[in-house]
Amino acid sequence: MSNANIEWWRGAVIYQVYPRSFYDSNSDGIGDLAGVTQQIKYIASLGVDAIWLSPFFTSPMKDFGYDVSDYCDVDPIFGSLTDFDALIEAAHHHGIKVIIDQVMNHTSDQHPWFKESRDSRDNDKADWYIWHDAKPDGTAPNNWLSVFGGPAWQWDSRRRQYYLHNFLDSQPDLNFHNEDVVNALLDTVKFWLDRGVDGFRLDTANYFYHDQELRDNPPKQEVVEGSIGVSLDNPYGYQLHLYDKSRPENIGFLMRLRKLLDQYPGTTTVGEVGCDFSLKTMAEYTQGNDKLHMCYSFDLLTHDNTMTHINHTMTTIEEGLGTGWPCWSMSNHDVERVASRWNHGEANSARSKVFMAMLLSLRGSVCLYQGEELGLPEAELTFEQLVDPFGINFWPEFKGRDGCRTPFPWENNATGGFSEHDEPWLPVAETHKALAVSEQEGDRHSVLHAYRDFIHLRKHHSALVNGDIEFMYSDDVVLIYRRYNEFENLLVAVNTSNQDHLSAPLPLVASDMVLPESIRSGRFESQSLILPPYSVYIGNIES
The missing domain is CATH 2.60.40.1180 (Golgi alpha-mannosidase II)
Structure with missing residues (x-):
């Protein structure tokens, strides 16, 4: 395999598919893998190099697939392993690589590993999660907080200990300091590599290890609303997260992961990095060709859309990147859609095109989130329509992630052509129907055509790619x-x-x-x- 084929990811355009909301092939109101396969020609028409599939693994869906109960199977709502294999074949037939979301920091509390771990303090998996005794007064081991609000520790009456969860209390953190855990996770990675995937997007790639001394995080010297990971209505942003994530031990694990992927030439990794020093971490994680291939941070997922901010972010990463490689995105499944976030709450097709051209001509690879190419604004939902636990917890100051996860509009009708089911899992936004694929296909000046045109132009100019x-x-x-x-x-x-x-x-x-x-x-x-x-x-x- 030539070096160009091996390094296809360098400067690639990766299209993120949120399967639950992309296309419903069986009319149950929920998108599925067969639906992605049915619409693969549309994805190919964009000119992208790869798709990134958000989690489709077996899960109780308390966090919509980011709470995994079986790493090596497909949840029935999304189909089967046979459907996944068919998707891989269809994507490869159209020259599209397939990257899947790998959620390794935590599992569901319904995973067999956790069920066994919580059963006693002396079973084979007793130390597979992060358990600790209470303080003498019964309180949690330290001051660590959950991203989803409140303490990062949950009491378990069976073991009479606390377990750590950086996210929902139904998402216990795995103990990466246990070699058996690391080996088991790498085995799940190998399972999908053997099945033909071309790479992995690593969820929360800087969260894998924790400080074994369980030292308290210090407070931030200055808490600034709108900075990375900070919202004044969520106490998580008040701490400087020195000990619960971005630990130096992470590097060793990423090197082991890279060594495994190097056995499968042409595969890649893109890590999600969210922390107070994300650009520094991005550089550390991608330098030297022996860790991650590329990383993206939340630095372009904030509300700051000034070109001064873009310049500062890019200059900072370039100064410290060395041999590393960045991946940039303006939207994903966790943040308000860029068409609203960077356009003061209102869609502006002309401005969306400019931001698109900027993103696609910066140095690095690019992740596009489904619907970004249509200029979709954030969907407005009522509290009664919310299903995201994050949004429900922090309503109304924070409305959660449902507004960027609503069904993809294929046609201008009641269900947006997403499903024949009268009530999809989330409603199709009224503001999205007029921006449906069917509406934009016939307009040569639409946002959709602008994305297609620029992606294809970019392919003919190597300076824009790498x-x-x-x-x-x-x-x-x-x-x-x-x-x-x-x-x-x-x-x-x-x-x-x-x-x-x-x-x-x-x-x-x-x-x-x-x-x-x-x-x-x-x-x-x-x-x-x-x-x-x-x-x-x-x-x-x-x-």
Whole structure:
């Protein structure tokens, strides 16, 4: 296998599919693997390199699949292993790689491992989870908090001990300090590699190890609303998480994982990193070609959409990245949709196109979340319609994750063409129906066509896929940078505002590249960039 084929992930565009909401093939109101297979031609039409499937494993679904009770089987609501094999075959037939979500930090409390572990203090799996005695006064072992609110410790009356859960109390954390646990998890990874998957998205990749001394986390010196992982209505953001995640032992496990994947040439990993020093952690986890292939952080999943923030984030990671490789995303299944988050709560198709062009021309790989290519805004749901425990716990200050997980709109009808069931698991948003695939297909200036056009354009310019980057200018609304390699030298600029922008003279000469008609273009004149409202410029820099 050639090096180019082995490193297909470097600069790849990865399309995240949330199977529960993508397409319902059996009319039960819930999307499934066969539904993804049926719509694989649509995914292929986007020009993406891979799909990332959110969890479809056997689960009681208290956290909608992120609480796994069997790592090596498909939950019946999504189909069967046969359906998964058919999806792999269909995707590969269309030249699409398949990445699956691997949730290793925790299991469901219904997993056989945990059922055995909680049964006694001396069984074979007694130490597979993180158990600890109460303090003399009966309180929890330390001050660690759950991401979902409240203490990260749950009392178990059978063992008369507390167990650790970084998320729901029905999601006990595995004890990675136990070698048997690590071996068992790597066996589950091998199971899917042998089945033909092309890689793994690692959920909470910096959470695997905890401090064995169980030291208290210190308070943050400054708690800033809107910073990474911080919401003032959730106490989790008040701590500096030094001891419950991002521990140095993580590195050794990632090296073992990489060694396993290296036995399957052409496979890859992308790690989710969420912490107060995420860019530093991204660099550590991807440097040296012996750990993760790439990581993404939450730095583009915040409400800060200024080009100054983008410049600072990219410059910071570039300065420390070395041989590492980033993966960037503006949306996923856990955050408010970017069309609302970065457009002040209202969909703006012209602005969505500009953010898309920016994301797809930054250095790194890219994850796109289903519906992002339609410019879908966040769905507005009532409290009665919520099913997400995170949203239910923090309503109304935080409305949870259901608004970005509603069914994908294929057609402009009552159920969005997602299902023939009258009441899908979440309602189809009224604001989404007019943005359905069927509506945008016939409009050459739609957001959908802009995504397709730009992804295909990007494939023909290697500097945009895996070239270097140099930032030349930014303010709150404009970003200007250079993408270059030995074959081409490109000037890229975006104007995210509704105002014209004229750059100061640049010390270079560029010839304009013709962009697709779906994207408003700027132009280069007299060493300056003229950027109309919501426009993109790409040009060849003349030597």
